[in-house]
Amino acid sequence: MKIRTAGSNPLLTKVFLRAYGDFAFVNGGLNTMTHFELQPQESQLQHLATQYWEKAGNKEHQLETAAFEAGAAIRKGDYSLANLEIIVRWKSDRVVHYLIGNSEEQIRKALAVAAAPATTTRNAVEALTSLRGIDLSIATAILAAIFPERYAVLDFRALEALGHARHDVEFYESYLAFFRQLAERGIVKPQRDLPGPTPLHALERALWEWSRNRNE
Numbered sequence: 380m381k382i383r384t385a386g387s388n389p390l391l392t393k394v395f396l397r398a399y400g401d402f403a404f405v406n407g408g409l410n411t412m413t414h415f416e417l418q419p420q421e422s423q424l425q426h427l428a429t430q431y432w433e434k435a436g437n438k439e440h441q442l443e444t445a446a447f448e449a450g451a452a453i454r455k456g457d458y459s460l461a462n463l464e465i466i467v468r469w470k471s472d473r474v475v476h477y478l479i480g481n482s483e484e485q486i487r488k489a490l491a492v493a494a495a496p497a498t499t500t501r502n503a504v505e506a507l508t509s510l511r512g513i514d515l516s517i518a519t520a521i522l523a524a525i526f527p528e529r530y531a532v533l534d535f536r537a538l539e540a541l542g543h544a545r546h547d548v549e550f551y552e553s554y555l556a557f558f559r560q561l562a563e564r565g566i567v568k569p570q571r572d573l574p575g576p577t578p579l580h581a582l583e584r585a586l587w588e589w590s591r592n593r594n595e
Contacts (some may be wrong), residue, residue, distance in 0.1 A: 415541040415543070416541065416542035417540070417541060417542070418539070418541065418542055419540060442468060442469040443469055445469070446465055446466045446468075446469035447524050447527060448465075449461075449463075449466050449524060450462075450521070450524025450525040451525075453493075453494050453524075453525050454494050454525050454526070458486060458487040458490035458491055458494070459487075460478060460479075460481075460483065460486050463478060463486055463521070464478055466520060466521050466524045467513070467517055467520075467521070469520065469524075470517055470520045471517060474512045474517065475512075476512075477511050477512025477594075478510070478511070478512050480511035481510045481511050485509075485510060486510065489506045489507050489509060489510050493506055493507050493521060493522060493525060494525050494526075504518045504519070504522070507521055511594065515533060516532070516533050516534065519532050519533040520532045558582060558583075559579070561582060562577075562579050562582050563578075566582075567582050567585055570584070
């Protein structure tokens with residue numbers, strides 16, 4: 380399996396990943412051609428939705444109720460950290476503390492864009508993910524709380540129910556093949572004085588650090 384990077388010339392190198400559908404590198408860019416297939420029977424869905432709520436505890440009920448109330452407040456123009464925090468806590472309590480790294484003006488601008496009825500999905504997501512602590516999944520939860528009739532939460536369990544398995548060996552093999560190709564190009568050297576002195580581990584450290592820097 381060959382995976383071309385941005386410097387490659389072939390028009391199309393296609394990689395099939397069962398976890399995320401078809402991925403294609405077209406003219407050096409990534410183009411996704413994702414296929415979804417509903418796994419439960421359609422007749423089961425209403426029962427499953429009811430069962431979900433029945434199985435949830437009081438805390439989950441309170442968090443979800445508060446999240447949609449905060450979303451309604453944002454929709455009406457209350458672009459506050461308090462409302463944002465309530466929604467984020469609904470989905471990931473562990474990232475709430477990152478929100479204080481954003482200024483009130485940054486939060487206000489991002490929520491104003493997300494809450495504008497004419498804003499496209501892409502622009503809304505990009506506005507929200509520009510905030511510290513907000514990734515794609517959390518951004519979709521915020522949008523779903525603001526406009527529950529328009530947006531759904533991107534959740535790993537929902538993805539699984541649409542035929543997208545969680546990260547599995549097949550996904551890892553494709554990931555590893557890409558990693559190896561990058562390492563074989565010699566773009567990073569082994570760190571001889573550190574544990575795991577190989578190009579692969581040096582590449583791991585480089586990519587991890589890039590992600591940390593990007594989110595600081």
